[in-house]
Every structure is written in C-alpha cells, then in structure tokens.
Amino acid sequence: MLRARTRTEKDVFSKTERLKQALETADAVLIGAGAGLSASAGFTYSGERFHRYFSDFEAKYGFHDMYSGGFYAYPTPEEHWAYWSRYIQVNRYEDAPRPVYDSLYRLISEKDYFVLTTNVDHCFQKAGFDKKRLFYTQGDYGLLQCCEPCHRQTYDNRALILRMVEEQKNMRIPTALIPRCPKCGKPMAVNLRSDDRFAEDEGWRKAAGRYADFLHRHDGMHILLWEIGVGYNTPGIIKYPFWQMTAQNPNAVYACLNSGQAVCPGAIQRQSICIDGDAGMLLQALLAPEESYE
Template sequence: MSFRTATMSSTGGCWHSVRRLKAELEEADAVLVGAGAGLSASAGFTYSGKRFEENFPDFIRKYGFSDMYSAGFYPYETLEEHWAYWSRYIFINRYEDAPKDVYGALLALLRDKDHFVLTTNVDHCFQKAGFDKHRLFYTQGDYGLWQCSKPCHAKTYDNGRSVRKMLAEQKDMRIPPELVPHCPRCGAPMTMNLRADSTFVEDEGWHRAAARYQDFVRRHKDLRVLYLELGVGGNTPGIIKYPFWQMTYQNPNAVYACVNLLETGVPSGLAGRSIRIKGDIGSILAQL
C-alpha cells in the first residue's frame, strides 16, 4: 500500500459517522486503539493557558514561557532548577487525575470487547482510568519513570516518591541539592524515560508490552477488527497511523476509524472501509 496516494478529508463529525462507528464497535471481534495526545487534551490535560499559568507562574515571570511543553526543553543553569520545574510538570501530568473522565468513557465502551491499546501518550491516564496494564503498550515512555542519562544500563525507576518530596521541599524555583536524582550504578544525573533521542531506555517492561501488542495483532489479523485512532497527530505517524492504515488495507474484514479535532484524512484506497469524525473526542465518546 502506498501512502503517497491522495487523501480524503472529513466533512465533520456527523451523526451518520457516529452511528456507523457505534455499529462497528458493537460488531467488531476486536478493537485496537491507537491513542495520541489529542485524547489527553480532550480529557483536560492541556499544556498552555490557565493550567500552565496556575502551576508555573514563577517560571513564566522569569523566562516568559508560553507553554509547559517547550519550557521542559529549556537549558536551566542548574539541576536544582531543572528538577524544580520537572517535578511540578511530572506531578500534574502523571500523578493527578485528568479534569474530565474521557478515558473512563472509553473504557466503558471497550470493557466487554477484546481490545488492546497502542499509545504515544506518557501520562499514565489509561491505567488511572482502570485499563488492564497487560492491554497497554506505551511506546514513548512514561512521566513516572526515570533512567540513567548516559544510559549505562537498560533499567527504569519509579519517581513518584521523589517527585512528591521535590514538590514539598522546593523553594525559589529550586530543589535542595541532595534531592537531585543520580544513577545508582554510575552516578550520572538521571533523566526522564521519554523517547527524545537514541538514549531512550526500552526496559524489560517495555519489551514485554511490545510482545503482547505484536501477539494481539497476529491473533486478530484476519478477524473483524476495528482500528480506532484517537487524537493522533502527524509528529510520529509511523507508530500508529501508518501501521493502522496498512493493517486495515491487508485485512478485508477490518475497518479504520479516526476521531480527531483536526486532521482526519485517509488514503483514498481505504475510503470504503474508514470512518472519519472531526470533533472533540470526549464529546464523540459521549454520543457513542
């Protein structure tokens, strides 16, 4: 299948498309969900505006940051300031619940279906909503994990307790020096377990999840599968979007569905077996 074919754009999240998606959900033998940042945004995990301004007023005053995401890449002069910022960032995006129960609504639709979730999100919202962790593959990491910055070994470390301590003890945009995390093996500074470059650690848990995902795909490749893409953008199409198109194309029993606030294009070769709904994911799930 060539991805250089022309694409067809959605004309909007009409009732006809929602009804068709509902029917496909009910009739599918299995549902493979591909979830991107748009799903968490619909749940209220926004990275700019009021939420950013309420949690980082001091960093905004000092540096003029406009959003939470880009501020995370700023080259802070000290690790104490770096982790003062990141401990807040981690806590509100990983350990606090999303403002809206969009993930819970999705689980309610999938609870009685054979399903699996492939996601580029790193905020743990699926497990917080009650999804079985054995049906999840977080490809890009987890805000709740640290790794060695070198990395000297392929292991990750839970950061919940340390993050809460950093929050409680930071002052004037800095944490105490003794709270700066270092690798327990080589002593190098720890860093986030987020896929940004070739140093990303794929630990044992990552590989087990990858194997479960591949097994789910293999076992259902000829069945009536609904490939349900939710809020996936164009930054990393090779992880969810392109594979979903490919698997739908190869399986005549499959249907591809895309729900997105922005782009919902599909290759013209899938026009007859695709559902495209442009709209807020939480609203669409409520209609379903």
C-alpha cells in the same frame, strides 16, 4: 422542542452510528491514542492551566507553555528538576479534569482490546484499563532512567517527585534531591523517548511482545483499528501502521476521531470512519448518541 440538526451534525451523528455498529460487531479493537485524547481529558499544556502551575517559570524564563518549558536549558539541575517535578506531578500524579478515559473504558471494557499509545501520563491505567493490554511506546512520566543509559532498568519516581515539589523554593529543589544513577552515578532522566538514549526496559519489551501477539492473533479478522487524537508528530507509530493494516485486511475498519485532522487515504476510504471533533464529546456520543446530538 428539539431543534433540527445542521448538516454537519447529521453527518457526525451518522458516522457516530456507524462507529457504534463497528464497535459492537468487531472481533477485536485496537486503540491507537495520541495527545489529543489527553487534551480532551483536560491535560492541556498551555493557557489557563499552564499559568496556574507555572506562572513563576514563565515570568523568569520567558516560555509560554509546558512543552517549551520541558526543553528549556535551565542553568542548574536544581532548577531543571524544580520544573520537571512540578510538571510530572500535574501531568502524571494528578487525575485528569474530565472523565474522557473513563468513557472510553466503558465502551471497550467487554471487548477483546489492546491499546497502543504515545501518551506518557498513565491515564489509561487510572481509568481501569488492563496493564497487560497497554503499550506505552514513548515512556512514562512516572519513571526515571540513567541518562546514558548505562543500563536499561527504570525506577519509579513518585516519592522523589512529590518530595521535590514539596521542598522546592524559588524554583529550585534541594541539591540533595537531584537524582543520580544507582550504578554509574551520572544524572538520571525521565524515561521519555527523545533520542537513542531512551531505555526500553523489561516492561517495555514485554508490552511490545504482547502487542505483536495481539496483531498476530487477529490477522485477517474483523478488527476495529480505532485512532483517537493522533497528530503528525510521530505518525509512524500509530497512524501510518493503522492505514497499512486496514489496506491489507478487507475485514478491518479504520476509525479516526480527531479535531481538525480526521482524514484517511483514498485507498481505504470505504473502510474508514473519520469524525472531526473533540474526542471526549464524541466518546460521550457513542455512549448516548441521541442525547448528545439532539
């Protein structure tokens, strides 16, 4: 016997059906993905997962989540890279615990799609998304760059990172593994945007061009601007531009999947579908809505 849906469940179900229809009828889909999508996939930076991998760092340095550990001023580069190598291994080279990105790919793989994301964990490509339809605006945990940078090239770090993890002892890597710029000899850094020293390499610039081309080709068309798990740390990259594009295009539909922050401006409310909840559960509901909400 099925229980009756609550008012909240009915509202979510109704909006999910609207989003499913928008997805089916759209000429193209532009996905804007933030940290909430990876968190739903299991890439959480605090709690049990943090303690599992970093309890020793927590005990020694006193921080209580991975994010804080990334900004900690370690006394030596050996300690800095001991933390960061372990951090990159678990958040870039290990698979996400839950198949949330796989669910999203199943939903949009046959569509004309493009992905704009502030995430740097490579989950989209692992799930099968076309590399040429992805724009990682904030970098990639899997790349290193000169800290200056003296040049704009980036370097794959997988082999080095795995060696750092394997060979570190007492939260220190061997000094010989500290990465140095091959051109100027200064320290290397992870290719993450935090200030104006971020290296926008050739791959980044090509992705930016493909994104601009996607927007140009679908200007004025029936496009679904689908924001997932985007907060307010960097709203100028995804959230605000999506709102603006929706307001400028009467044929556009704006959808927001988020936990606690599913909102939109009043000016685009009639074009919008805002669903409050966990991204993974909502994506699964789009795949099989009747099963998910009965």
